Amino acid sequence: MHGKKGIALLLSSFLVISLAACSSGNNGGTTPEESAAGSNAPKDTASLTPLGKYDPPIEVTAVRGITEGTKYSEGESIDNNVWSKAYESELGVKVKYLWTTPTAQYDQKLNIAIASDDLPDITPVSASQLKRLVEDGALEDLTSLYEQYGSELTKGIMSQDGGNAIKSATFDGKLYGLPNMTSGLGQTHVLWVRTDWLQKLGLPEPKTMDDVTRTAEAFVKQDPDGNHKADTYGLGINKDIFGFYAGMQGFFNGFHAYPNTWVKDASGKLGYGSVQPETKAALLKLQELYKQGLLDKEFGTKDATKVSEAANGGKLGLFYGFFWNAGWLQDGKNTDPTMEWKPISIVSSDDQPAKAQVPFAINTYYVVKKGAKNPEAAVKVLNFDFEKLWGETAQPDIYSVNNNTAIFEYALLYGEAPRKNLDAYLNVVKALEANDPSGLNTEEKGYYDNILAFRAGDLKLWGNEQMYGPAGSLSVIDSYSKNVQLVDDAYYGAPTQGMTDNNATLQKLQLEVFTRIIMGGSIDEFDQFVAQWNDLGGNTITGEVNDWLASQ
Structure with a gap:
């Protein structure tokens, strides 16, 4: 659904997680002790928090597939864009891609890298590749790192499907991958x-x-x-x-x-x-x-x-x-x-x-190579991505979609809350009924404004009403959810x-x-x-x- 149908459609699939889910804040949580994080723990205390910055900066290697038709602003690339710059300036993480390839060829190229034991620090893999790498003993156990470094927002999003996504990446009680969360409900x-x-x-x-x-x-x-x-x-x-x-x-x-x-x-x-x-x-x-x-x-x-x-x-x-x-x-x-x-x-x-x-909607996992110098960096980057996309300080016009460009595609790790569109619909409808958008976040306010503009005569925004309005398609999914008319x-x-x-x-x-x-x-x-x-x-x-x- 990405690409050609305009910003309203693009945004519809990448909506902000509900305010309720993030109101608990996500910079909090106890600061883990260095010893608890293992011998690879960073040595400066700031970087021991979910969104703390590494000082001095660290380098993290990665590989990825690039979606066909991905667009960049002038002078930007997958190595040089708003996300890569923010990782370095705000997290102290320099991302170095060992290779990139069109998405269609990614699996084949990655299988060769797996066979030759040539993985970067962070790799997106399929469920079958995850299983194979676990059996080969090639991955870092993320259980304690996720527990210690995962922000409240991250843990909230990751558990919103009832825990099945995390269970799917868990082998013999150990977490070996961070699921790319998405919505089966959607x-x-x-x-x-x-x-x-x-x-x-x-x-x-x-x-x-x-x-x-x-x-x-x-x-x-x-x-x-x-x-x-x-x-x-x-x-x-x-x-x-x-x-x-x-x-x-x-x-x-x-x-x-x-x-x-x-x-x-x-x-x-x-x-x-x-x-x-x-x-x-x-x-x-x-x-x-x-x-x-x-x-x-x-x-x-x-x-x-x-x-x-x-x-x-x-x-x-x-x-x-x-x-x-x-x-x-x-x-x-x-x-x-x-x-x-x-x-x-x-x-x-x-x-x-x-x-x-x-459907069970997870088909990609982010894994960390065994022996990576900073294995917790994957969790911290995911925290950062979620915060900039769906958190209290989210800036969707900078990090998600702008001028019909899918900026979220540049992020190293990605995910969206299973209920995010449903929660956004509930928030928008409530605001429409009260004629008061003050409780909406940036992206929800966009839908609210578009619906009002459609009602005032702008037919090009009709689709917003059909999805996020009181009788929109999300109201149907809301009724499935409330009336227990779902089969997982x-x-x-x-x-x-x-x-x-x-x-x-x-x-x-x-x-x-x-x-x-x-x-x-x-x-x-x-x-x-x-x-x-x-x-x-x-x-x-x-x-x-x-x-x-x-x-x-």
């Missing part, structure tokens, strides 16, 4: 509905799966755009079937199916959501919609961007996706000011409420050997079979898929996942 689905079309056709908002079907049919057959051509689609779906825009997780959730995640069965064992009977029922319904012409006949060739072009071009009236999809609809609103979309809760196929699936991925361990060996094959198989079934293949193929899935490694993985569960 990756739940809402149902986006073209409400001006509903009004035009005299239809109510969908409340059930049958309503979704009826609405999709009306959007296809009753000419909602009034051009006397049969050129509109009912329900959007992308070629990968799942994903952040026009993905079908929310649709499957309506059948109490949770594909691509691990769920507990009645006996307390973990099973893979994609091979459960509820998934078969959802596929059968999608097949029916396809047969009726309510899905794009050529969906198998269209990615999320193509589907969004159909929505913005006035050819699509319903799709499931993330809360920030409003940002991707802004172009359509700019082109056609009468276009209205509303985010609503996912709907159920029966009398049981639908629950939205929440029950597995948050490192990839098992079976996953490493077989996941690519199993994912390919799933996509091929699900696509064939939706396009009219026999539903009996699902049972063959389940058998094949088990034979091709699924049985092994299920065993490994349940062994992991037993060890928790």
Whole structure:
């Protein structure tokens, strides 16, 4: 979601943690004794605090991938920018990159570095790389360093998912990585509905799966755009079937199916959501919609961007996706000011409420090489990053986003609180009701101002209202949270050997079979898929996942 859709969209994913979560302050905490920090402890007392400065400065080596399209101000680079300068001037940490590479090549280059035992002090790694490095004895144990140096803000953010992120980086009771925190909650689905079309056709908002079907049919057959051509689609779906825009997780959730995640069965064992009977029922319904012409006949060739072009071009009236999809609809609103979309809760196929699936969202960890001279520096840099992005002294216009530039991408370590967007929504709505923004931090005040500007007629800020306004997409996620309508991925361990060996094959198989079934293949193929899935490694993985569960 980064890059091209303007500052409102960019900021939506990188919102400030709630005031409540940071009001306890983050410069406090007891100053650890040098002896407690081990033989590598710095020798000046100032640097023994979470945000204390090293004097004299220290050098920390690192490597990283660079996101395609990363922009810098004139004269700046990954080695010379607002973050690197602040690390040196405020923390006394000079960051030296041994190498950087485009993100697409990062894993491959890092695997070579791991194999040749050539790691820098701080390295971003995947869950499987973390596991391998722990087994090789190549990493510093961060347990006591995190406890001693972690600021209150850092520890608050890191524990906001109930502790699963930290558990996922813990092996035999020892913490070996700092998770790059992100929000699983922000990756739940809402149902986006073209409400001006509903009004035009005299239809109510969908409340059930049958309503979704009826609405999709009306959007296809009753000419909602009034051009006397049969050129509109009912329900959007992308070629990968799942994903952040026009993905079908929310649709499957309506059948109490949770594909691509691990769920507990009645006996307390973990099973893979994609091979459960509820998934078969959802596929059968999608097949029916396809047969009726309510899905794009050529969906198998269209990615999320193509589907969004159909929505913005006035050819699509319903799709499931993330809360920030409003940002991707802004172009359509700019082109056609009468276009209205509303985010609503996912709907159920029966009398049981639908629950939205929440993926385990951590896929990057920051690790410290065993024997690094200042292993606590990683924790202190993370404290600094969180403070400048989300803390009481945050300066988002300097450190997060400015002039459509994603400055946060330059930070050595990164993370965002799982509830941050939800908390920001609650704060903004409260301020709107009271007509008093004085309690808002800089970034929340930006949303508040943008919503008022939209209400005063600036349609280019419509997306702010659709996300952070009283009836915005985050109000839907808030209702999931309050009504306990969420199903967390029950597995948050490192990839098992079976996953490493077989996941690519199993994912390919799933996509091929699900696509064939939706396009009219026999539903009996699902049972063959389940058998094949088990034979091709699924049985092994299920065993490994349940062994992991037993060890928790």
